Amino acid sequence: MTANPYRDSSGKTLTDYERPSVAVDTAVLTLDDERGLVVLEVRRPDDGQWSLPGTFLHAGERLADAVARSLKDKANVDGLHPRQLHVFDDPKRDSRGWVLSVAHVDIVRSERLGSRFDGTTRLMPAGARHRLPHDHRKIIKQAVDYLRARYEGRPDPDHLLGDEFTILQLRQAHEHVAGRPLQRDWFRRTMEPQLIPTGAMSSGTRGRPAELFRRRPPG
Amino acid sequence: MTANPYRDSSGKTLTDYERPSVAVDTAVLTLDDERGLVVLEVRRPDDGQWSLPGTFLHAGERLADAVARSLKDKANVDGLHPRQLHVFDDPKRDSRGWVLSVAHVDIVRSERLGSRFDGTTRLMPAGARHRLPHDHRKIIKQAVDYLRARYEGRPDPDHLLGDEFTILQLRQAHEHVAGRPLQRDWFRRTMEPQLIPTGAMSSGTRGRPAELFRRRPPG
């Protein structure tokens, strides 16, 4: 028996199967000085419901490209590098039909969201218990869990800070991600081996100026 | 404006979009006394190629159900509880067309694979570098990484052993998953608080009989 690339092993062609629509939904997080971790939400034009930005996958499109497109179209945000979290596959989860949704996460400097639309986007605390459609609350929880694990022990892997920063700035970013205060001495001692001092000093601060560091390239 | 549940925000209906086929592929792992972690492979009837068992998602089907169906049909194995790993989404990854594949992992006692088909299934070491289609090597690597993280510090969470076992049996199972020897004293001391002694003893062994334990219910 020769292989027919357009048939699977049961002999059916691909189009013999009904196929699901595939969507992407993305939790875009950033830090807010007062509120800590906040998540980007967009208002749907049809029913006014706030939700995570998402879209249907277009023909032949990569998931990451669909995420980028949805963020550009619905929030006017670009340049992100989303990572997959989970596929939500309950056939009844979307009233519009059979829709699989691949949840994604990314976190960016808040300035990267400066271009976002005014009236149709907002930033809400990641822990807020307000109304969201479908599985979006679960997505946010998974996104936060993912980031907390990712940030443990590594100096700001997603560049929430610029290339140079003081250890205080680094610790405050990590505390916002972790959602709890971190021990000052221990934080410095675990991070410093992974940093390179620049020699330059911070200025305009209250007490003794702090040294500026940059991330040590892994390896 | 009222919401139309059968249109998305751009006004297209769901059927206006081309949809991908969605497949599942599963790395089913078990322990082999000699070879350590081994993975279940099936031979495709059309071209004789060995690969991870997989199938296309049927209309309205859950991913976990498709995994269960593929394992029953292609390997005569059932009763598994697969977990998602990753979606492979390269539009050109499958020569038969546009196919997204959701990779899954599970690990079971080897007796659970006792019913598997003779000529069309085999167990191969998870680290073997033999030829596999598509992204199946990546799936196995992710599966092993997932299980190693899952087994760290917890006594056999996926019940590779029965309800009762000695600490030696437990350590050997963990060593096979970890792919390296584990320290005897430390292993006992971290595991024992998570175990309940049954009072019964192992018998028929070489040296002093070992006490049998069962897992302590979490909490």
Place this chain on the structure above:
DNA sequence: GTAATAGTGTCTATCAGACATTATAAC
């Protein structure tokens, strides 16, 4: 008896956590 494995005791090096001290800026 010997060999083999189970289980326990103890020492050490490491490290998270806490606290104290010194250094250097703004005011």
Place this chain on the structure above:
DNA sequence: GTTATAATGTCTGATAGACACTATTAC
């Protein structure tokens, strides 16, 4: 000078890792 923050030093309690010793079986 005082106040605030940075940076460093030191102590302590917990624990991974190593080793030794005792206990109990098969042979």
